[in-house]
Amino acid sequence: MYRYDQIDKDMLADRSEEFRGQVARRLAGELSEDQFKPLRLRNGLYLQLHAYMLRVAVPYGSLNPDQLRKLAWIGRTYDKGYGHFTTRTNLQFHWIKLADAPDILDALASVDMHAIQTSGNCIRNVTSDPYAGATSEEIDDPRVWAEAIRQWSTVHPEFNWLPRKFKIAVTASAKDRTAAKTHDIGLNLKRARDGVLGFEVMVGGGLGRLPHIAPTIRPFLPATRLFSYLEAILRVYNRHGRRDNIHKARIKILVAALGAEEFARQVEAEWEKVSVSADLPDTELARIRGAFAPKSFETLPAVSEAFEAAKLKTPAFARFARNNLKPHKAPGYAIVEIALKGIGDTPGDCTAEQMEVVADLAERFGQDDIRVTHEQNLVLPHVRLDDAPAVWTALAAAGLATPNMNLVSDIIACPGLDYCALANARSISVAQNIARTFADPERAELVGELKIKISGCINACGHHHVGHIGILGVDKKGEEFYQLTLGGSAAEDAGVGQALGPALPYDRVAEAVDTLVDVYLRERQGAERFLDTVRRTGVAPFKEAVYADVH
Amino acid sequence: MPTFIRLQDGAFSLAEDPFTAVADDQQIPPGDVIVSLARFQTEGGGLLSEGRQVGVRVESHEAVEALAYDLPEIAVVALHFPKFGDGRAYSSARLLRERFQFKGEVRAVGDVLREQAGNMARCGFDAFEPADGSTVEVWERAVSRFRHVYQRASDGRPPAFEARGG
Numbered sequence: 001m002y003r004y005d006q007i008d009k010d011m012l013a014d015r016s017e018e019f020r021g022q023v024a025r026r027l028a029g030e031l032s033e034d035q036f037k038p039l040r041l042r043n044g045l046y047l048q049l050h051a052y053m054l055r056v057a058v059p060y061g062s063l064n065p066d067q068l069r070k071l072a073w074i075g076r077t078y079d080k081g082y083g084h085f086t087t088r089t090n091l092q093f094h095w096i097k098l099a100d101a102p103d104i105l106d107a108l109a110s111v112d113m114h115a116i117q118t119s120g121n122c123i124r125n126v127t128s129d130p131y132a133g134a135t136s137e138e139i140d141d142p143r144v145w146a147e148a149i150r151q152w153s154t155v156h157p158e159f160n161w162l163p164r165k166f167k168i169a170v171t172a173s174a175k176d177r178t179a180a181k182t183h184d185i186g187l188n189l190k191r192a193r194d195g196v197l198g199f200e201v202m203v204g205g206g207l208g209r210l211p212h213i214a215p216t217i218r219p220f221l222p223a224t225r226l227f228s229y230l231e232a233i234l235r236v237y238n239r240h241g242r243r244d245n246i247h248k249a250r251i252k253i254l255v256a257a258l259g260a261e262e263f264a265r266q267v268e269a270e271w272e273k274v275s276v277s278a279d280l281p282d283t284e285l286a287r288i289r290g291a292f293a294p295k296s297f298e299t300l301p302a303v304s305e306a307f308e309a310a311k312l313k314t315p316a317f318a319r320f321a322r323n324n325l326k327p328h329k330a331p332g333y334a335i336v337e338i339a340l341k342g343i344g345d346t347p348g349d350c351t352a353e354q355m356e357v358v359a360d361l362a363e364r365f366g367q368d369d370i371r372v373t374h375e376q377n378l379v380l381p382h383v384r385l386d387d388a389p390a391v392w393t394a395l396a397a398a399g400l401a402t403p404n405m406n407l408v409s410d411i412i413a414c415p416g417l418d419y420c421a422l423a424n425a426r427s428i429s430v431a432q433n434i435a436r437t438f439a440d441p442e443r444a445e446l447v448g449e450l451k452i453k454i455s456g457c458i459n460a461c462g463h464h465h466v467g468h469i470g471i472l473g474v475d476k477k478g479e480e481f482y483q484l485t486l487g488g489s490a491a492e493d494a495g496v497g498q499a500l501g502p503a504l505p506y507d508r509v510a511e512a513v514d515t516l517v518d519v520y521l522r523e524r525q526g527a528e529r530f531l532d533t534v535r536r537t538g539v540a541p542f543k544e545a546v547y548a549d550v551h
Numbered sequence: 552m553p554t555f556i557r558l559q560d561g562a563f564s565l566a567e568d569p570f571t572a573v574a575d576d577q578q579i580p581p582g583d584v585i586v587s588l589a590r591f592q593t594e595g596g597g598l599l600s601e602g603r604q605v606g607v608r609v610e611s612h613e614a615v616e617a618l619a620y621d622l623p624e625i626a627v628v629a630l631h632f633p634k635f636g637d638g639r640a641y642s643s644a645r646l647l648r649e650r651f652q653f654k655g656e657v658r659a660v661g662d663v664l665r666e667q668a669g670n671m672a673r674c675g676f677d678a679f680e681p682a683d684g685s686t687v688e689v690w691e692r693a694v695s696r697f698r699h700v701y702q703r704a705s706d707g708r709p710p711a712f713e714a715r716g717g
Contacts, residue, residue: 007699007711014697022666038636039666121636151701151711157673158645158704161638238642239614273650277703284712 001064001369002147002291004112011154012109015116019043020102027099042122042160044115045101049421052096054104055118060128060146060170061089061372065359068370070111072355078104083355085340085348087179087412087463088167089127089372090118094419116154121162121249123153123234127169129177130371133292134381136329137173139189140197144289145226146170148280152227159234163241164249166234167206179374179490181205181214182466184251185233190220197223203233203263204255207460211496212252217264224285228278232271236263295367295382300332304385316403317392319441323403325388332385336366338378338395339402339410343435346428347413348376357398365391375412375451377405408450408517409435412463416456416473417480423456425473425480425506430454433510438517447517450530451489466490468531469516470497471509480506486516486542487534495535501543512546519545556690558677563691566678570606570627572660585629588613591621599624608660611639615646622653627678632661641674648675648705668693675705 004012019039026036040046044055056071063071071091075083078100079093086092096104108114118125128146132138149168153159159166169178172189180186186202198220205214221229237251255263311318326335338358341347350358358378362370365387366380373379378400383391395401404410411434414420416427431454438444453467457474464470470485481503488497504512517530519542524533534542557566570583575590584598585606591598598605606627609615618625628647630640640659647653658678659671665685672694681690701711 005715007714010698011701014699018696035635035664035666121638154701155669155697156702157670157700158641159638160670161636161641161667235642239639243637243639275649281712281716283716287712287715 001062002143002288008151009109009112012112012114012116015043015114015155016102016105016109019105023098023102038120040101041120042117043101043105044118045096045098046119047421048094048419050419051094052098052101053419054093054096054101054115055086056083056091056093056108056113056115057118057125058089058091058113058372059125059150060132060143061130061374062128062143063370063372064368065363065370067111067113068355068359068362070107070113072352072359074104074107075352075355082349082351084346084415085350085372085376085378087374087376087414087461088118088125089130089374090125091372092415094415119165121164121166122160123156123162123166123168125167126150126153127167127178127183127374129171129173130373130379131177131326131335131381132172132371133294133369134328134333134335135173136327137175139172139191140223141289141292142170142172142189143292144285145187145189145223147288147291148227148285149230152230152280159238162234162238163243164246164251166237166251174492176490176492176494177373179463179466179494181492181494182207182211182463182490183214185230186214187226189223192220199223199226201229201233203267204252204260205494206250206252207463207465208250209247209458209460210253211460211465212256213494213496214252215255215260217255217260217267224282225276225279227280228274228276229267229271231278232267232274235274236266236270240266295369297330297333297382298384300330300384300386302331304332304388307385307388310389314389316396317389319445320392320396320401320403321388323405323407323445324401328382330382334383334385334388336380336383336388336391337373337405338380338400339404340377340400341404341410341435342399342402343409343439344432345399345435347411347431350378354398354400357394357400361391361394375410377410403441404444406449406451407444408438408447408452408513409444411435411452411454412467413454414456414461416454416462420456420461422459423473424475425456425482427454427456427462427471427473430471430473430482430506430509434513437510437514447521448529450517452513453488453490463490464488465496466494467497468529468534469513474503476503482506482509484509484512484516484546486539487531489531493531498539500539501547504546515545516542553680553682554685556679556681556685556687558672558679558694563687563694565687570604572608572629583626585627588617592617595621606656606658609640609643611637611643615643615651619651622647622651622655625653625655627656627658628653629658629660630676632659632663632667635662635664635667637662641670644671644674644676645705665689665693669696673700673704673706673708 202214371379413431417423455462466488484500485497583604604626
């Protein structure tokens with residue numbers, strides 16, 4: 001794992017000092033709220049319905065136990081004893097006092113953490129594959145590039161005041177766990193036939209009011225030229241992105257307006273003029289790469305007797321192993337998914353005690369490594385199969401072992417009307433109702449992979465457009481209604497879902513999902529997932545069933 | 552008279568502004584002037600032939616490329632910030648310095664706050680008209696807030712990756 005050197009630490013300290021001064025000037029009335037707002041946003045501080053919210057960056061979703069313990073401590077000291085992991089792999093504290101914010105930032109800095117550029121019209125926290133360094137699928141470790149991008153984008157002098165927010169994801173596997181195509185820039189590591197490392201560059205994805213799947217503007221960019229190319233993309237966007245309408249200011253609108261081909265042409269023309277000195281020297285890449293050197297894994301048999309015995313003895317563990325353990329590149333190891341989606345839980349919420357349990361497990365059994373996923377779960381990427389039963393026992397005791405990875409109750413939901421000033425409708429309780437409807441793990445497993453994503457308004461923080469089932473909260477004359485879409489995906493088979501029909505009232509949503517699942521079970525052929533069936537049949541049979549009793 | 556701060560050879564100082572900013576509907580006064588890009592394109596040749604110093608004010612939506620051939624004769628490019636959140640002028644400044652090797656003054660005018668001072672200095676601005684009452688001391692402190700930088704830009708500061716190598 002990358003450790004901050006003195007330069008990285010100084011950056012955090014200087015930033016924290018700067019923000020302390022800005023908060024003091026705001027409290028003294030020297031800065032207007034209009035002037036202060038973009039400054040506090042660049043430091044992760046939002047004003048929500050009830051209080052300030054602080055969004056802490058978790059760069060490429062990677063945490064060590066000390067960091068997670070510090071987050072637990074902050075949650076207990078300055079918040080209500082918990083935090084909320086987001087679809088950007090960040091952690092949000094929802095009950096913060098403005099005057100405490102500088103002290104919290106200092107506490108974060110003490111464990112090499114920060115809230116820099118987690119909001120505002122700038123380059124946001126970079127995300128990556130939560131299985132990086134653990135999966136055999138990857139071409140290269142995407143964290144090397146994500147860390148390099150983190151540094152490059154931090155307090156970037158030219159791109160700190162963009163038309164709108166800007167999100168970058170880096171993945172290195174054919175199976176995309178980063179939702180790369182929904183990002184402003186998605187980078188997919190590839191190897192050319194001659195072995196040269198490079199990126200497929202996708203630009204102009206994004207959700208919000210107008211969902212776009214990012215088109216590829218360059219199928220292969222030599223990896224060593226990444227930063228000059230990023231500079232070219234950002235410069236074209238900074239100069240030509242719309243600034244007259246906040247809803248049309250994302251790069252996706254520019255790419256769509258110009259067409260991907262013309263946008264690519266402009267980027268290439270700019271790139272030709274950007275100096276190669278904008279690229280990172282090999283020495284720095286090597287330094288960062290060294291920090292992500294492969295862990296030393298023990299030589300273990302591929303089959304663990306302790307693990308096999310525990311599965312036979314304890315069906316609940318066997319179910320957890322089936323759903324939450326993923327193949328590791330080293331024999332005798334597994335990737336363990338930790339569910340922050342217990343039945344009836346708020347998706348992504350994690351109590352201080354739970355954070356401490358996970359930190360302890362990472363220390364004892366997981367090589368000090370913890371990941372956050374964009375699907376709002378946690379991961380222990382390196383666990384010996386021999387230790388999996390002990391890990392499961394501890395997780396289960398902390399309410400963290402729900403065996404529902406990628407299943408119907410593994411729902412993404414934004415904070416919604418319970419917290420957010422923008423929301424039209426609740427998201428969390430809709431997720432809870434659906435999870436309760438599918439509380440029977442037997443049935444959930446029978447249904448198989450099904451990604452439900454819920455947003456409380458059209459800003460789409462819950463990624464509803466790309467849910468296999470998407471649910472969007474709307475306001476109809478003061479009542480909460482929900483628009484359902486089918487067939488979306490955020491993964492390598494990305495696509496925007498299609499509307500099912502008229503919006504449904506709050507109390508009919510879980511029941512409608514139940515009906516959709518029944519139709520799928522009836523219609524599915526062979527090993528089709530829900531998504532495959534919807535894409536084959538179209539929405540018609542689903543629509544008919546959900547609206548049957550309306551007539 | 553607004554505060555006018557200059558950055559020369561790494562030092563900040565309060566300066567007298569020898570230029571008069573002239574609006575498009577104003578008569579050109581005697582002496583050194585800053586005019587709009589449109590006005591420069593029609594009247595610039597004449598003004599320069601009168602032996603005075605001429606500066607050009609470029610709006611954030613205007614492309615500095617339009618000045619490329621005239622830059623050797625221009626004393627000042629004043630990049631306008633209509634709102635402090637409008638970041639286009641940072642790209643304009645870098646292009647002037649790095650692509651066109653402009654050696655004259657690049658001035659920040661409009662909604663110019665100390666929060667932008669560091670970004671501006673890094674992108675090659677060397678003259679500032681702060682709109683928030685910043686003193687030279689405040690401005691200098693804001694510019695030197697960060698002891699390190701992660702990127703190469705127009706100011707020649709060695710980025711972290713270079714400092715680490717050395």
